Amino acid sequence: GIEGDVRHLLDIDDLSREELFTVLDRAADYKLAQTRGEGHADLPGKTLGMLFQKPSTRTRVSFETGMTHLGGHAIFLGADDIQLGRGEPLKDTARTLSRYVDAVMARVFKHENIRVMAEYADVPIVNGLTDDAHPCQTLADLLTIRERFADLDSVSATWIGDGNNVAQSFVLGCALAGIDLTVATPEDHGIDEAVLERAADLGTAPTVTHDPVEAVTDANVVYTDVWVSMGQEDEREIRLRAFEGFQVNQELLEHAPEAAVMHCLPAHRGEEITDAVIESERSIVFDQAENRLHTQKAVLSWLLE
Ligand code: CP
Ligand code: NVA
Structure with a gap:
């Protein structure tokens, strides 16, 4: 979806068919670059916040490692380790994170919650799994x-x-x-x-x-x-x-x-x-x-x- 100028990935059909293939082609390029040992630090100095309300092995480690490969940094935010777990509203969490990081990946329960994050955040929100969708x-x-x-x-x-x-x-x-x-x-x-x-x-x-x-x-x-x-x-x-x-x-x-x-x-x-x-x-x-x-x-x- 598009909220203002910021693109989000809340579900796979937020991408057009053409954009989907652009992303897949880019992924194939990254895979080849990694195989060949070619650097691809395309996001130097960028930070990804990663909010998890449910456990994860693949999503967490692939996003975190991915940011390292791209020359950026990722922060793991377990829901119970941040104030969200003590009742700070998600919309406040989203606005606060927006002031620090360049994008947020979030794994939440209700799909509506990822929509709330996209509504309030000024940075791209990536759905890392909700009860309804898993576009990544x-x-x-x-x-x-x-x-x-x-x-x-x-x-x-x-x-x-x-x-x-x-x-x-x-x-x-x-x-x-x-x-x-x-x-x-x-x-x-x-x-x-x-x-x-x-x-x-x-x-x-x-x-x-x-x-x-x-x-x-x-x-x-x-x-x-x-x-x-x-x-x-x-x-x-x-x-x-x-x-x-x-x-x-x-x-x-x-x-x-x-x-x-x-x-x-x-x-x-x-x-x-x-x-x-x-x-x-x-x-x-x-x-x-x-x-x-x-x-x-x-x-x-x-x-x-
Ligand atoms: N497939 C998948 O999303 O795995 P994780 O729950 O380990 O992230
Ligand atoms: N359907 C599973 C997928 C886990 C990656 C779940 O939501 O638990």
């Missing part, structure tokens, strides 16, 4: 898919499991990138209607089904994520029952013999995916994880240039 993950996912299948228009991807934050941004990302997507979820755990409408507006809403076998048949990519997301721990038993039959395992993948398997991590082996599948040759989950670093750097330099 989608950037890494699209880079990973593009590395495997140069022509995105001919890729057929399947999301299986929960229609959660990672799923919703992936739906929008596939619509933007022109990837043919099928989504298979239990009836009550689908993608929000509003997200499906946004995808349709972008050009391609996914095919929606509740049948995992039908959904994965002949897919090039099979993507899943946990059944119990951060903040849903109280619903654990109910959710595990609701998702029975949606596990990505060898048996299901017999219907998609060529498919690469994706997972944003962390994975709960034995629930949404088996250990054997994650450890198999078809798994590209650590390429996804690595690509978080390259795409994070691309987003930061694109927003701050």
Whole structure:
């Protein structure tokens, strides 16, 4: 979205299709530069604030390392370590941080909270995951898919499991990138209607089904994520029952013999995916994880240039 002159990344469709490919190209350039040992300190003296209301391994370390590679600096702000945890309003936190840092990455619960931050901040706000969206993950996912299948228009991807934050941004990302997507979820755990409408507006809403076998048949990519997301721990038993039959395992993948398997991590082996599948040759989950670093750097330099 655009708030005044400042660009934010609250969800993946804050980027146009052209901007998405600009960021992905830039990420690929950074990846190559890093492989070749070429310096790319494009953000000297810049500081990123990183606010976390939920735990993180990949998002935290990729953003922090990314800022180091770009010649800048990142500050980890655990919600309970700053005054936010004692009740200082988010809008005051956002305005205060804006006076110090050049951009803020935030991982919060309610999606509305990232909107509040964007409304009050004078610097770019980057969504590092909300209950509804995970656009930074989608950037890494699209880079990973593009590395495997140069022509995105001919890729057929399947999301299986929960229609959660990672799923919703992936739906929008596939619509933007022109990837043919099928989504298979239990009836009550689908993608929000509003997200499906946004995808349709972008050009391609996914095919929606509740049948995992039908959904994965002949897919090039099979993507899943946990059944119990951060903040849903109280619903654990109910959710595990609701998702029975949606596990990505060898048996299901017999219907998609060529498919690469994706997972944003962390994975709960034995629930949404088996250990054997994650450890198999078809798994590209650590390429996804690595690509978080390259795409994070691309987003930061694109927003701050
Ligand atoms: N995929 C992802 O966002 O991982 P973290 O929760 O470790 O940041
Ligand atoms: N859907 C998961 C993703 C974690 C990166 C969660 O929100 O917990």
